[in-house]
Amino acid sequence: MSTTSAALLAGLVVLLLTLAIGLARAVIGPSLQDRMLSVQLLGTGGVAVLLLLAHVMATPALIDVALVLALLAAVAAAALTRREVDDV
Amino acid sequence: MMATQLWQITDLLLALLALGLGWAAVSSRDLKRSVVFFIAFGLLLAIIWARLRAPDLALAEAAIGAGLSGALLLSALRDEGETAGVDDIQRGPIAALLSLLSIGLAAALAWVLVYTLGIADPVRMADEIAAQISNSGVTNPVTAVLLNFRAYDTLLELAVLLAAVLGILALGPARPAYRAAGPLLDGLIRWLVPLLVLTAGYLLWAGAHAPGGAFQAGAMLAAAAVMLRLGGHPGAGLPGPPLQRLLLTAGIAAFALVGIALMAAGHALLQYPAGWSGVLILLIETAATLAIATTLAMAYIGGRPVGWGPEAPTTKTVHNEERN
């Protein structure tokens, strides 16, 4: 493995630790919106993880996966916050 | 050497996060929290599939685990009404006993796993598949398995999906619709839905030689339908009921027609003649994509859309007055 790839892999470890810290907010809450925000962080962070993995594992197809994840994180956010016709 | 350890830390972190999120989703007292954790779990699972060199699964999981299942559970949560907010976990001696049994079961399964993995290098289908792939008409091995080597299984899979959606259609009218979108969401839908449809088309085409295929493309199209419904389009962008019926059965129909045509030409059922496999697979996959997308979209709608028969009863409104 090249030095660059190894450095990016180290970056991946840091990023995962960061996401774990961010997810602590999902556990603490207190409001439901705090937890959603934490999921949103996991969405963006997940895209970053996939991009790093794409390079480190030499699998460019993972960039496509990152693209799909970015699109679907938006769908999830909409699903989390929408109201039905007869909701208050 | 350094890289090996970094990979091990990465794997441990991902595994711990998965267990933590799974635990949180299963053990939260409040159902709302559980569902939010479940969505996060789906996102994480997509990353784990990518790490385990399963980009085909990562694509499907991103669309279904993070998007569709979450949206489904969230809309079911609304029906739950006032029970949300109550402690949803049973406690007491039986729960404690169950936890103990669970630990025992986990230990037993772990022992079996380690024992099995340690025996010897198992016979791998991978080599068999790699040897045959040049005859399959595609170069993505997962697509080759799904549409050629194990095409029977995929045909039956589509039948299972159809059975599930028929069950949903038989159970009652569609769930209530969402409010009309405000300017922000409307703007989001305006660019997100076309992009989702475009990506679905790309994944369908790419499936022959790269990660992608009918299941991923169908899930992406269904996500577009979910997004439309969330934005206040009750029909989720689906065509009218006659066309819906046609689309629901399109996958099975394409499979069956190709199979019968091949038998008439003197081949076995779904044994593609040399040189034709690529075209036939793309044909079946296109039909399957439409069928899977329609199935999942109707599953999300959760009942008969307008035009399928008896319309919504009035019980739902009573339900809501209590809650508010």
Next chain:
Amino acid sequence: MSDLIGLALVLLGLTFFVAGSIGVLRLPDLHSRLHALTKADNLGLGLLCTGLALIDGGVLNAVKLFLVWLLVLAASAAAAHMIAQQAMRQERK
């Protein structure tokens, strides 16, 4: 050389992720936490994408990386807005 610059950009991007996460954990109320998340993450991801594009060198991948960043930018801005809107709706109640 472009590898080194790229790596530096990725590293810089990661520091934004770290800052964003700490902000999400430490800031006192929901709205400031949302602020920390969107600012830090989107800038962080932008730097990371630029860095990776430099390291990779291919034009197609660079375009894709840029597209990913744009998507996340638009999507997370909308998501943050919707979450804040829902929170305010519930605070009014």
Next chain:
Amino acid sequence: MLFAELIYALTGIGLFVLGLRGTLLRRSLLGRILAINICGAGVFLTLIAIAYRGPGLSPDPLPHALVLTGIVVAVSATALALALGRRLRESEDE
């Protein structure tokens, strides 16, 4: 035996057991359906972990195809279960 294979397969077992316990301990139907989904994810993870063959080799595509269809079937089964639950509640209300 690879480290990644072992770790993820064990995680899969952990998730399976967690999901099973949740299915039995949850009170609400929705909670149980969610727990069963975690259970299924655990099975999928174990399968894919075993299919992984290390950085140099491409993984076994057969479990991948199996799990891919499994994910789609799981979500439609979830939708059917939720629809059944809704019908059940409506008939209790009547």
